[in-house]
Amino acid sequence: MPRWEQGSADRLTRAALELFEEQGFESTSVVEIADRARVTTRTFFRYFADKAEVLFAESERIRATLVQAVLDAPDVSEPLHVVTTILAEFDWTGPGMELQRQRHAVIAANPGLLERDLIKQHDIATGFIDALQRRGVEETAARLAARVGSQVFSIAYAQWVESDGAADLAKLNDAAMALLETLVRPGRAGTA
Amino acid sequence: MPRWEQGSADRLTRAALELFEEQGFESTSVVEIADRARVTTRTFFRYFADKAEVLFAESERIRATLVQAVLDAPDVSEPLHVVTTILAEFDWTGPGMELQRQRHAVIAANPGLLERDLIKQHDIATGFIDALQRRGVEETAARLAARVGSQVFSIAYAQWVESDGAADLAKLNDAAMALLETLVRPGRAGTA
DNA sequence: AGCACCGATGTCACGCCGCGACATCAACTT
DNA sequence: AAGTTGATGTCGCGGCGTGACATCGGTGCT
Numbered sequence A, B: 001m002p003r004w005e006q007g008s009a010d011r012l013t014r015a016a017l018e019l020f021e022e023q024g025f026e027s028t029s030v031v032e033i034a035d036r037a038r039v040t041t042r043t044f045f046r047y048f049a050d051k052a053e054v055l056f057a058e059s060e061r062i063r064a065t066l067v068q069a070v071l072d073a074p075d076v077s078e079p080l081h082v083v084t085t086i087l088a089e090f091d092w093t094g095p096g097m098e099l100q101r102q103r104h105a106v107i108a109a110n111p112g113l114l115e116r117d118l119i120k121q122h123d124i125a126t127g128f129i130d131a132l133q134r135r136g137v138e139e140t141a142a143r144l145a146a147r148v149g150s151q152v153f154s155i156a157y158a159q160w161v162e163s164d165g166a167a168d169l170a171k172l173n174d175a176a177m178a179l180l181e182t183l184v185r186p187g188r189a190g191t192a
Numbered sequence C: 001a002g003c004a005c006c007g008a009t010g011t012c013a014c015g016c017c018g019c020g021a022c023a024t025c026a027a028c029t030t
Numbered sequence D: 001a002a003g004t005t006g007a008t009g010t011c012g013c014g015g016c017g018t019g020a021c022a023t024c025g026g027t028g029c030t
Helices: A007-023 A030-036 A041-047 A051-056 A059-072 A079-089 A097-109 A111-134 A139-162 A169-184 B007-023 B030-036 B041-047 B051-056 B059-072 B079-089 B097-108 B111-134 B139-162 B169-184
Strands: none
Touching: A007 A030, A007 A041, A007 A051, A007 A097, A030 A041, A030 A051, A051 A097, A051 A111, A059 A079, A059 A111, A079 A111, A079 A139, A079 A169, A079 B169, A097 A111, A111 A139, A111 B111, A139 A169, A139 B139, A139 B169, A169 B079, A169 B139, A169 B169, B007 B030, B007 B041, B007 B051, B007 B097, B030 B041, B030 B051, B051 B097, B051 B111, B059 B079, B059 B111, B079 B111, B079 B139, B079 B169, B097 B111, B111 B139, B139 B169
């Protein structure tokens, strides 16, 4: 393969992030992005399915990593715990912290992009369901563990993001799990 | 107000559902829908924000009803229970079971529409969070109860739809809740 | 009756989106 | 040098969604 690989996708990503921050997501057209990256719109759509996908290009890789972690887990007899732990231990900052910051800023500023975020979350949970079943977990249990686990973690994650990454994600996650326990068993120990 | 009100929106909905079933969602253009309903595309967009919204027009009304049910609940000391019960007791068939069937069929056949469904689910959960907080539930507990409760119910709901509405939704919901309880407390009764 | 008003719809025009078909150009291979 | 391969550009199209404005038919008031 030639060695000019990646140049365009990379420039497109940076250009898009910049423009989204400067003038907003909706107000930025693909033409502008392509112009700043010095390619045509046609090239843009060869790398990204649509304008929003620029912000979520990595998610497929993340999903694969997380699912593999489930398949590699030493013990899945406690599927809910497995799911939340894997999520909490993942390195969400990734290679470029700056790009990550821009990503969050743009997504937070655009309700329409939250949708896309939801879908990615859903995809990951679906991957978990499949992986758990492969590990022998019964279907309904797998669905519950994956979906509930994702929700529990996402609450911890939101708190973590709010703290700018300063808080301990694992601790927040444990706290959320503990709270869930009291919610599931109301009127018992821990409520009064 | 004139008395020909509603005629167009109704015809557009029926026309859209028919065409979606006949030739698929993606393959159906707004022009075709409008033609069959004997209006112009401009009129279509006056009633529906976009093509997909035809399938989700009612969801805002549903959301308002569910949220109000939380506000009217006699006791919210067990928020998770409140959420799932309200969802399980709602009349999901609505006025027309046939339209509902078409809706499900079209959504199930289109991954892109599942996204929209997710968003609506998320909106409802967000409404629950707000309502629970108004009822005095602490923020994190409200978030957990709303999001986890929605997930638990959605699993029961999926099973119910699979049974064509024959199964008892409340019972399925209870079963899911019971399973969640065993998942949250692993290594105890029910696991070995 | 006559008239002013108003809401639903149509007409026109526009810009953006996403992609198929094909041409081009650089680098690598033999 | 010639062929191959992969990235990119050019052209053109059909669908999407909306703003601006015209139209037309009831409504209500005089």
